[in-house]
Amino acid sequence: MDIKFESIEGNSIPYMVMMSAFALMAVVGLITTFFIIEKGLWVTGMTNRVPWGLQIVMAVYYIGLSAGSLVISGLYGVFGKQEYKPFARIAVYLAMLFLIAGLLSILTDQGRMDRVFVEPFVYFNLRSMFSINPILYIGHILICVIYLWALFTEKRKLTTIVATTAFGWAFCVHSGTGAIFGFGARVLYESPLLPASFVAAAMASGTALMILMIVGLFKVTNRHVDDGLIIWLGRFLAVCLLVVVYFLMVENLYRAYVVELRSAAMYYLFGGIHSILFWFGLLLVGCFIPMFLLFRRKTGKQIRWIVLASALVVFGVLCERYVIVIPGLTHAPEIIAGMEIVQSPIDEGVANYSISILEILQALGVLGVIGFLFGFGLKYLKLLPDEARIYERAVPAVANIRKDESGVAVGK
């Protein structure tokens, strides 16, 4: 089969409006960031008890989307599923953009942004997950660039090599991100399961987003995509969700079972707004409803239901990122065993955190940057295929063979 990739013209009014909106968001985000740099991070609403906020939530979310998108591209590159070749380029391009978004979110969250470009490379600390991860992230972006180049130049062998490397690297990237939290910083972070569950959630969110992008882009640009391709991705998404739910169950059961972690588990499950996000945002809306829609024979084969399920998963995994990052910080650590601090000049108990408008503007700014780059890519790179079809494998025609008296086939 011969797939023709092409770029869009990018002269339509909706395209111009979209690009202008993204540019505006990026500018607003930039102004907000300068304001925060000037005033100090206190204007974001983060505190000494909750020193990480929405930007870190978004960074982890974007990195997950990136790793997940790359896994989708691997369907063609690694597993040789030719019918997914039409989506390979767009998946790799998105993987690269989401990782850039993750890095931008981390960058704009630093107290001294001016030092980020020198110090981490000069004073590298191999024992810090925060040092190891940038290597994984930069490697990820470089691999994406080579991967895209291999796809654009149609180098099949190189594509397989790079795709396999990228596939493994994506796992490392997200395991590494999970390890920032999981490797023993706070009671509600500490879990060896966290890197693995991060990977599962990344694959779920990445797949869900790819479904939304493929269906949306193909519809907007009047391209044909076979339903069967989306239905298979929907099934894959449902299986990813099962794994996500399994990890969540094991982790929370463990915490609730072990006596010393029980109070933390109760805080996590029933302790505030984050608990509502956990039960309703993540589990109900983000996992169970999509799984119901995707596993059910009737709805699992209809594109509109698959799209709805994917949208719910994208939202649910965002909730998951929030309930990983924030409750781990707001939960009160027990500094003196068996004692409660009843009076202190700082906040010692359960801390409060709410997302501020500045954080939202900053996050929208990052979204604007990658949205703009995405639109730019659609116009100047041949990312989109003319169509995406399931091609039946060629079956050799059954010949009506007749043999002569000596047993030699003579054909019809």
Added chain:
Amino acid sequence: MERRDFIKIAGGTFLAGSACAYAFRFLTASNIDGLIVENLTTGRKYGMVIDLTKCIPGCTACVEACHNENNVIHSGDKRWDIHWLRKVTIENKLSPEVGKKEVLLLCNHCDKPPCAQVCPVQATYKRHDGIVIVDHHRCIGCRYCVIACPYNARMFNFKSEEEWHNKDHPKRSHGVAEACTLCAHRLDKDQPPACVEACRNVGTGAIVVGDLNDPRSEISKLVESRAVKRLKEDLGTDPKVHYIGL
């Protein structure tokens, strides 16, 4: 461009970049470390003992002295105020009737400091004399150390302050982390930390700082002879702040 050329250029750039980075590091950081080894290493391991049985309830002389000495400014907002040393009131969870107790909390200058382990730029490091310190000129403000500290002793400069009490000691810009330095600048001049001095002058000498490696030092004798406790010993961070009467 041929693939081979691309790989050559990319590999060459990477190797050259790495070489430059390490050369720069060797010429700067290594020399600073070298000075520390030469001038400050005398086999010391500084630690602290806080005798809560001597600590006067309501007295905050040590806290005030610390904050004046180190330019730790308060705006009155609990969310962002920095406290290198703080006096808290604790209550037994199981039997509150036992009564309340006041405890000083500060950086524990752990022998295996998690804050130094997680710092991506080695801005937080343990000196050869055991004092855990932050290089404010290197800190990128990621706040991973604030999160990794199990004692809530590490804080972040969310705001800049205009006030500058002690001109002999630098103040910090916003955007960097900080914590108690055990008044390393004073110890280096063989002077006691500000809190110790204040407690001796105003209070009852409840705070003792000294060399844990020297068996003849006051702190070693106290650790040897009295029932001392350390916070969260089960974590294996080996905190060097010891409490009597906790």
